[in-house]
Amino acid sequence: MILPCIAAMGRLAALAALLCVPMAASPAGWKVVKHEGREYVPVDSLKQFYNFTKLSRSGKSIVLENPKVEMRLDSGGHECLMNGVKFVFTHSVIDIGGTPHVSRMDLAKLIDPVLRPKFIMSAGDFRTVILDPGHGGHDPGATNPLGTEAAYNLRLAKRIKPLLEARGFRVVMTRESDRFLSLQERVDLANALRENAIFISIHFNAGASHAHGIETFTLSPPGVSHYGRGLVASDNLARAGNHHDSANIALATSVHGSILRRLGRNTFDRGIKRARFTVLSGVRHPAILFEGGFMSHPRDARLIANDAYQNALAMGMADAIMKYRFAVGAKPSPARR
Numbered sequence: 001m002i003l004p005c006i007a008a009m010g011r012l013a014a015l016a017a018l019l020c021v022p023m024a025a026s027p028a029g030w031k032v033v034k035h036e037g038r039e040y041v042p043v044d045s046l047k048q049f050y051n052f053t054k055l056s057r058s059g060k061s062i063v064l065e066n067p068k069v070e071m072r073l074d075s076g077g078h079e080c081l082m083n084g085v086k087f088v089f090t091h092s093v094i095d096i097g098g099t100p101h102v103s104r105m106d107l108a109k110l111i112d113p114v115l116r117p118k119f120i121m122s123a124g125d126f127r128t129v130i131l132d133p134g135h136g137g138h139d140p141g142a143t144n145p146l147g148t149e150a151a152y153n154l155r156l157a158k159r160i161k162p163l164l165e166a167r168g169f170r171v172v173m174t175r176e177s178d179r180f181l182s183l184q185e186r187v188d189l190a191n192a193l194r195e196n197a198i199f200i201s202i203h204f205n206a207g208a209s210h211a212h213g214i215e216t217f218t219l220s221p222p223g224v225s226h227y228g229r230g231l232v233a234s235d236n237l238a239r240a241g242n243h244h245d246s247a248n249i250a251l252a253t254s255v256h257g258s259i260l261r262r263l264g265r266n267t268f269d270r271g272i273k274r275a276r277f278t279v280l281s282g283v284r285h286p287a288i289l290f291e292g293g294f295m296s297h298p299r300d301a302r303l304i305a306n307d308a309y310q311n312a313l314a315m316g317m318a319d320a321i322m323k324y325r326f327a328v329g330a331k332p333s334p335a336r337r
Helices: 014-020 043-049 104-115 149-166 183-191 240-263 278-282 298-304 307-329
Strands: 033-035 038-042 054-058 061-065 070-074 079-082 085-088 094-096 099-103 128-133 170-173 197-205 214-219 269-275 287-294
Touching (some): 033 094, 038 043, 038 094, 038 104, 079 104, 085 240, 099 104, 104 240, 128 149, 128 183, 149 170, 149 197, 149 307, 183 197, 183 278, 197 240, 197 278, 240 269, 240 287, 240 307, 278 287, 287 298, 287 307, 298 307
Parallel strands (some): 085 269, 128 170, 214 269
Antiparallel strands (some): 033 038, 054 061, 079 085
16 A cells, blocks of 8 residues: 555555545645544545545445545444555544544544655654564464464564565564564564664464454554553553554555455455554564464465465565555655645
């Protein structure tokens, strides 16, 4: 979803289109409405500011579109599809006075950085990628009869590393063998690098036997809970990783969308979500955690063990990092902000 402005390549492939959304020439400011203590913005304001040419509604379904971008929402729902890639909102879309509204939190921390990555101030240029294969040593992670998550995580990272090096990146791996590192050791290793870098933690999932597909996590912004649980008092505190909230979601968008494109439409998209994992909270670089499938699902388990599937994940990841770097590398002049 984050590429240079090139010709449209289909819904999943049209990651470039989201970079090409022109701003309204002189936006009059967002119309902010308070509802039950929370701030919301009407969807028609999104249409004007991001230059969507069409806003349509059928029942609960809401569609914003122009020749390059399609955004789908459901009133009462938490999911947003942008060019076919799923995002999970913090707050549901609601009707106020018969008009659909999105929360200001989701606008500022998700929609805007995805549609305008060049305006992300904290991303910077970078040539270093930190790959973090999760688990290892006495911690195998999820297991099944075909293997361990720790081994698959390392196997995938070792496939990604030469692809990135061939593209001119310096690659630092938190581990290159079957050894255990605590979560804090991983954070400390990443933070010891003073140059601009990005951090990608690599995992495979486990859960109920029916759960399958890929998902990508970014750190929950202050005031947003860990995915799947309610808000607690500590969720209101800013963490080190929150300095890069906008860059985090832009990086997740590029990685998730590029891997979906590589894997094809038969892959179940579980979406881009928010979480408070330790490595995301503590790392001082733009950071994401990628889950490449479920060890506990029969079909996913066979795919994870398959070289072609691992190669597709690796190529998608390498493609995505190049696209993300382009997207956030060239900043507009201060006069245009």
